Amino acid sequence: MSDSASPAKKKRRLLLPREEIAWFPELDSTLCNGCGDCEDFCKPGVFSLGAPEGVKRAKMTVSKPYNCIVQCTRCEPVCPSGAISLPRPEDFAHFVEHVD
Numbered sequence: 001m002s003d004s005a006s007p008a009k010k011k012r013r014l015l016l017p018r019e020e021i022a023w024f025p026e027l028d029s030t031l032c033n034g035c036g037d038c039e040d041f042c043k044p045g046v047f048s049l050g051a052p053e054g055v056k057r058a059k060m061t062v063s064k065p066y067n068c069i070v071q072c073t074r075c076e077p078v079c080p081s082g083a084i085s086l087p088r089p090e091d092f093a094h095f096v097e098h099v100d
């Protein structure tokens with residue numbers, strides 16, 4: 001299979017400053033087991049492990065929410081516990097334009 005016929009990939013541009021767009025993951029700490037898979041997976045470094053609570057394993061935190069790429073949802077299925085949720089990408093389409 002060849003992708004030579006694919007159209008040139010367009011660049012994405014945000015229409016507001018990133019900090020004005022409320023797109024980032026939410027974590028359900030009651031479900032998170034601190035496995036670290038999301039932190040390893042997310043290249044922009046949105047997640048970091050919190051401090052351990054006594055003998056309990058540390059929970060993941062969303063330490064850099066505005067590093068999250070608007071409309072990315074790739075870490076959602078990576079979490080084995082279903083602890084990560086993101087908004088619906090179509091609800092944020094008006095914040096993004098695609099340019100050549």
Ligand code: SF4
Pocket residue numbers: 024025041042043044045046047067068069072073074075076086
């Ligand atoms: S949605 Fe994408 S950029 Fe955002 S935290 Fe998950 S993997 Fe990282």
Ligand code: SF4
Pocket residue numbers: 027031032033034035036037038039059060078079080081082083084
């Ligand atoms: S992948 Fe899920 S369970 Fe593992 S640290 Fe991230 S949020 Fe927690």
